[in-house]
Amino acid sequence: xxxxxxxxxxxxxxxxxxxxxxxxxxxxxxxxxxxxxxxxxxxxxxxxxxxxxxxxxxxxxxxxxxxxxxxxxxxxxxxxxxxxxxxxxxxxxxxxxxxxxxxxxx
Amino acid sequence: xxxxxxxxxxxxxxxxxxxxxxxxxxxxxxxxxxxxxxxxxxxxxxxxxxxxxxxxxxxxxxxxxxxxxxxxxxxxxxxxxxxxxxxxxxxxxxxxxxxxxxxxxxxxxxxxxxxxxxxxxxxxxxxxxxxxxxxxxxxxxxxxxxxxxxxxxxxxxxxxxxxxxxxxxxxxxxxxxxxxxxxxxxxxxxxxxxxxxxxxxxxxxxxxxxxxxxxxxxxxxxxxxxxxxxxxxxxxxxxxxxxxxxxxxxxxxxxxxxxxxxxxxxxxxxxxxxxxxxxxxxxxxxxxxxxxxxxxxxxxxxxxxxxxxxxxxxxxxxxxxxxxxxxxxxxxxxxxxxxxxx
Ligand SMILES: Cc1cc2nc3c(=O)[nH]c(=O)nc-3n(C[C@H](O)[C@H](O)[C@H](O)COP(=O)(O)OP(=O)(O)OC[C@H]3O[C@@H](n4cnc5c(N)ncnc54)[C@H](O)[C@@H]3O)c2cc1C
Ligand code: FES
Numbered sequence: 001x002x003x004x005x006x007x008x009x010x011x012x013x014x015x016x017x018x019x020x021x022x023x024x025x026x027x028x029x030x031x032x033x034x035x036x037x038x039x040x041x042x043x044x045x046x047x048x049x050x051x052x053x054x055x056x057x058x059x060x061x062x063x064x065x066x067x068x069x070x071x072x073x074x075x076x077x078x079x080x081x082x083x084x085x086x087x088x089x090x091x092x093x094x095x096x097x098x099x100x101x102x103x104x105x106x
Numbered sequence: 107x108x109x110x111x112x113x114x115x116x117x118x119x120x121x122x123x124x125x126x127x128x129x130x131x132x133x134x135x136x137x138x139x140x141x142x143x144x145x146x147x148x149x150x151x152x153x154x155x156x157x158x159x160x161x162x163x164x165x166x167x168x169x170x171x172x173x174x175x176x177x178x179x180x181x182x183x184x185x186x187x188x189x190x191x192x193x194x195x196x197x198x199x200x201x202x203x204x205x206x207x208x209x210x211x212x213x214x215x216x217x218x219x220x221x222x223x224x225x226x227x228x229x230x231x232x233x234x235x236x237x238x239x240x241x242x243x244x245x246x247x248x249x250x251x252x253x254x255x256x257x258x259x260x261x262x263x264x265x266x267x268x269x270x271x272x273x274x275x276x277x278x279x280x281x282x283x284x285x286x287x288x289x290x291x292x293x294x295x296x297x298x299x300x301x302x303x304x305x306x307x308x309x310x311x312x313x314x315x316x317x318x319x320x321x322x323x324x325x326x327x328x329x330x331x332x333x334x335x336x337x338x339x340x341x342x343x344x345x346x347x348x349x350x351x352x353x354x355x356x357x358x359x360x361x362x363x364x365x366x367x368x369x370x371x372x373x374x375x376x377x378x379x380x381x382x383x384x385x386x387x388x389x390x391x392x393x394x395x396x397x398x399x400x401x402x403x404x405x406x407x408x409x410x411x412x413x414x415x416x417x418x419x420x421x422x423x424x425x426x427x428x429x430x431x432x433x434x435x436x437x438x439x440x441x442x443x444x445x446x447x448x
Contacts, residue, residue: 040154040155043154043155043158044158045154045155045158066294069292069294070296072291073267073268073269073290073291073292073296073355074233074355074356075236076235076236077320077322077337078291078320080339104236105236106233106235106236106355
């Protein structure tokens with residue numbers, strides 16, 4: 001199973017084993033990772049699952065869709081590497097993925 | 107005083123559950139009025155996820171938020187529900203056993219035999235942007251809506267956001283303001299292309315400033331805003347002097363006035379029984395996402411079930427002398443007549 005590491009705004013890292021086909025958000029919620037709220041349950045309708053994708057992984061996770069960009073407008077401190085974690089699907093290619101959670105969610 | 111509007115049933119909230127309640131009540135001959143703070147029926151389905159798929163409506167393998175609302179509207183059409191949109195129910199006052207007087211923020215007054223609260227996650231209200239300390243300025247110099255344009259005359263205004271509200275108010279307030287800055291985090295907007303072009307023309311002519319970035323902090327004193335710090339996309343920061351700020355970050359659901367109606371609550375949800383879905387106040391029912399009981403699931407299908415059982419008890423309040431007989435829409439000519447299908 002691919003491993004995902006979440007680093008919170010204070011620098012604490014937490015790693016989980018994620019099922020292929022699930023989303024980066026779902027694995028955070030399932031494992032009680034702090035810093036991700038996911039109010040809308042993954043429908044790309046709330047922007048409370050905002051993460052920063054580690055630069056080394058940006059190419060593999062890809063760019064946000066136009067719908068996701070619209071939703072990111074409601075995030076806090078949105079950067080070039082910002083994504084909504086409910087829109088990142090776990091694949092074998094993403095084994096080792098590192099994402100950081102922002103200081104606060106929208 | 108305005109003449110009260112009289113009805114059998116007043117439904118607070120025109121989300122999917124409020125809409126389906128019209129159907130179940132209508133089959134039992136009860137007339138309904140619905141009030142919702144949104145400018146359209148459909149609640150969360152219409153406001154939060156109109157284009158997203160739903161897979162768990164019984165008998166409907168796939169629909170979208172918007173198509174579900176359209177179908178519900180078609181289904182309840184025969185019963186002629188009356189909608190009062192962009193109005194918030196403020197108070198409920200008991201005037202009989204049961205009978206209630208309901209007042210909205212638009213000053214409308216209703217007199218109804220039964221109240222059905224289908225208020226979902228609460229009323230939709232503007233979202234507070236995640237800017238530290240912004241609360242201290244709200245209603246004084248930070249506004250989430252424009253009630254009177256005059257308030258902004260001659261002021262230095264900062265508008266934040268990239269949707270239709272942000273663009274519309276930029277265009278409307280630009281001629282009034284002493285200076286206006288629009289801040290949005292990217293070149294693309296979620297607004298009518300025509301408004302975007304007009305805004306860009308104003309910026310080109312130097313009539314307004316358009317800054318690409320995000321407000322990261324606000325500074326001021328005693329609720330009066332003086333400066334907003336905008337973080338540009340290249341990482342640099344700029345301080346923008348402003349006396350008023352209008353952030354447009356979409357809508358979120360807040361419980362709102364529901365909390366003040368004297369009903370028994372548990373964690374901001376209305377406690378009901380599971381036989382009739384009646385609240386602690388006889389004659390007031392609560393169905394859909396707003397209620398709670400052992401085993402409650404916030405699903406549309408659960409709300410539909412609650413609406414059907416609620417209607418049985420409501421019938422006893424509205425027509426105390428009439429006896430209810432159980433009928434199927436498939437076979438009952440009297441039900442089919444009400445639906446206009448015979
Ligand atoms: C992204 C997303 C996906 C979902 N997917 C599914 C799914 O697949 N299947 C499923 O079953 N459910 C799903 N849901 C949940 C479903 O949308 C809700 O269960 C449903 O909307 C509840 O309907 P409701 O009528 O009780 O309340 P709502 O839809 O919340 O409507 C309540 C209405 O009441 C109004 N209101 C509240 N207070 C007042 C007041 N004082 N005055 C005037 N108006 C007021 C509000 O403005 C609102 O329009 C999803 C929800 C979200 C956010
Ligand atoms: S969980 Fe709501 S947008 Fe991702």
